[in-house]
Amino acid sequence: MEIAKIAFIGTGVMGTSIVKHLLDSNYEVVVNTRTKGKADSLIEAGAVWADTVVAAVEHADLVFTMVGYPADVEEVYFGVGGILSTGRAGQILIDMTTSSPALAKRIAEAGAKLQMETIDAPVSGGDVGAKNGTLSIMCGGDEKTFDKISPVLSVFGKNIVYQGIAGAGQHAKMCNQLAIASNMIGVCEALAYAEKAGLNPKTVLQSISTGAAGSWSLSNLAPRMLNGDFEPGFYVKHFLKDMNIALAEAEAMKLALPGLQLARDMYEKLVEKGFSDKGTQVLYKSY
Structure with missing residues (x-):
């Protein structure tokens, strides 16, 4: 199957950069997002605007979605005028939203009944990875479908891994968020300790960033913390959403995650203080 026409629903911090990579690779891209102004730069770059999800997906071979919350995913796929009620057989649907594994399975089951192929493909790498085209992409679904779309994913991703059946990509992303959550606490406490000492x-960062303590957060977010730059590469509100999903999944599996619980509680306090729309590195303000 030749993939020539792409629809992209949701052009936020990450989606905008991804669409630019697709345009640069000469794909025809139709975009739709809740606020048209957020897509202005893409329209100027050659993307076609669609007023509705229906109009966006009508002629697409491949449909990407990257929205905020599971409720948004539900609406885009299952709502009135949603993808599953208006799409056509043969289309491939890829949800890159970090969402519920159970919802990914529902989408896959509904898509199969309509002869549509589906992949859940959440990403990691933040705004930097999206801009540089180096995102890590975790994929769940049918492996043959994964093979079909891999060339497209390679346009904006470098570490593209098939994780297993539908929902497996989302579970892998939960593992990613778990590792980040506790690491962010460590990064903030290391900087606070350095200052107090x-x-x-x-x-100090020069020494520890390349040693055993090294991590993406230490190299990319710690400098932002020290410069007082708390603008989002990834929103606090979305990180909190991810942690809540992971904790719910862990509870269902009867798995205790005290480190994640601590991180979730700390980020909830930041939301209460009005930092929902800041980047995850704003955790440094807690210290």
């Missing part, structure tokens, strides 16, 4: 935190 009278050290230059930037100099």
